[in-house]
Amino acid sequence: MHFQHHAKPNVIDKDPDTRIEPLFLLGDTIPIRKAQLNAKYGKKMPYNWQHLYFFIVAPLLFPVYFQFMTIRHAVKRRRWMDVTWLSLYYIKFFTLMPLKLGFFGAIKLHCAIRSLEGTWFVIVSQSNHVVMDVAHDNSKLSWVRMQLRATCNIAKSAFNDWFTGHLNFQIEHHLFPMMPRHNLYKIQPEVMDLCRKYDIPYVVKPMGRAFADILTSLEKSGRMWLEAYEELMEPTRTKID
Secondary structure (H helix, E strand, C coil), X not given: CHHHHHHCCCECCCCXXXXXXXXXXCCXXXXXXXXXXHHHHCCCCCHHHHHHHHHHHHHHHHHHHHHHHHHHHHHHCCCHHHHHHHHHHHHHHHHHHHHHHCHHHHHHHHHHHHHHHHHHHHHHXXXXXXXXXXXXXCCCCCHHHHHHHCCCEECCCHXXXXXXXXXXXXXXXXXXXXXXXXXXXXXXXXXXXXXXXCCCCCCEECHHHHHHHHHHHHHHHHHHHHHHHHHHHHHHHHHHC
């Protein structure tokens, strides 16, 4: 599924990373579409609070969702070697760790590790895309312009490079996905020159602002959903009154 994200980043119904309506709504278009469905079939989630429960969901991503989806994918694709290695990891972890920590201590350690991992992964990965344009496919856009429309970078520094695993150069990563991440900074000047030449926006943000923009973007999309939903439900309330 990740290759679909690279092929059509932030493109509605093409990028699977934008189809997370069970929990979150992204951009300006999806909230309106979801409000229309909710007005017809009933409201399911308080999306206007999504910027708040983001902090609850993010730590659960790895220990719950990704673990389940990884195993499900391996079994569905009959990748039995992957199933074997996954099983061996859990067997080893829950055989050795209880010797030192006890069984419940091992569970707590596993949950703590995965929760930290999930929080880190979500914050780093979403700061590059969630805050950018989420829209329907536009055949008039070139592939390069489509990638830049949906992607931004986090400014380079020794800490930022380490903390993001060099994925602060997300634009370069999308243009050259097979390039080793630690080399992405080397092609940044050429990419920036190309963008200047063809007047393509090249967005770079400080890390703090990039992370804060995740919440700002979620709050905006949630507010758009609520306003659209209430507007659609107003005629119904008027009839009842």
